[in-house]
Amino acid sequence: MTDDALQAAIEDDYETELSRLGSSKALYAITEGEMETATVLASLADGMAAAAETFGGWADDDGDDAVAASAAGTATDLAERIAGAADGAEPTASPTPVDEVLRGLDDPDARLGGLLAWTMITDRTLAQAVGFFVGNADTRAAELFRDLRSAVDDLRSETTAGLDSADAEAARAAAGEVVEAAYGHYVEALEGMGVKVKPVC
Numbered sequence: 001m002t003d004d005a006l007q008a009a010i011e012d013d014y015e016t017e018l019s020r021l022g023s024s025k026a027l028y029a030i031t032e033g034e035m036e037t038a039t040v041l042a043s044l045a046d047g048m049a050a051a052a053e054t055f056g057g058w059a060d061d062d063g064d065d066a067v068a069a070s071a072a073g074t075a076t077d078l079a080e081r082i083a084g085a086a087d088g089a090e091p092t093a094s095p096t097p098v099d100e101v102l103r104g105l106d107d108p109d110a111r112l113g114g115l116l117a118w119t120m121i122t123d124r125t126l127a128q129a130v131g132f133f134v135g136n137a138d139t140r141a142a143e144l145f146r147d148l149r150s151a152v153d154d155l156r157s158e159t160t161a162g163l164d165s166a167d168a169e170a171a172r173a174a175a176g177e178v179v180e181a182a183y184g185h186y187v188e189a190l191e192g193m194g195v196k197v198k199p200v201c
Contacts, residue, residue, distance in 0.1 A: 047096060
C-alpha cells in the first residue's frame with residue numbers, strides 16, 4: 001500500500017474525526033480554552049516535545065530505521081523552533097493519548113501507519129496555528145508555522161517507500177488507533193470545558 005492510498009483510506013474511514021481535528025475547536029481544546037499567544041505556543045511546543053521523545057524511543061529501538069530517526073529529528077527541530085517563538089520556555093513534553101498509542105507500537109509496519117496518521121493530524125493542527133496568528137496579525141509566527149507544516153509534509157512523504165511494501169492491514173489499523181486517540185482526547189478536553197460535541201454518525 002502506498003502512502004497516498006493509506007492516507008485516502010484513513011481520510012475515508014475517519015472523515016468526521018479528521019475534519020473536527022482540523023477545526024478551530026481543536027486548538028481551543030489543546031490550549032484548554034486559553035487562546036492567548038503565549039498559551040498557544042506553549043501548548044504546541046509541549047505536544048511536539050512529547051512527540052520528539054516518542055519518535056526518539058522508536059529510533060533507539062532500531063538505529064537502522066531511517067524513518068524513525070527522521071521523525072525524531074523533525075519533531076525535535078519543530079519543538080525547539082516553537083519553544084524559541086515562545087521565548088525559549090522549556091516544554092513539559094507530557095505524553096498525550098496519541099503518544100501513548102504510538103509508544104505502544106512495536107511492529108515496523110504499524111509504526112509507519114501510526115506515523116502517517118500523526119503527520120495528518122499534526123498538519124491540521126499547524127494549519128490552525130497559521131490561521132490563529134494570521135488573525136492576530138502576527139506575520140512572523142504565521143510564517144513559522146507555514147514552514148513547520150512543510151517540514152511535516154516532508155516527513156509524511158518519507159513514509160512512502162516503506163508503505164509500498166508494508167502490511168496494509170497493520171499500518172491501517174495503527175493509523176486508526178492514532179486518529180481515535182487524538183479524537184477521544186479532543187472530545188474529552190472540550191466536554192471538560194462544557195462544550196458539547198456531536199456524536200460521530
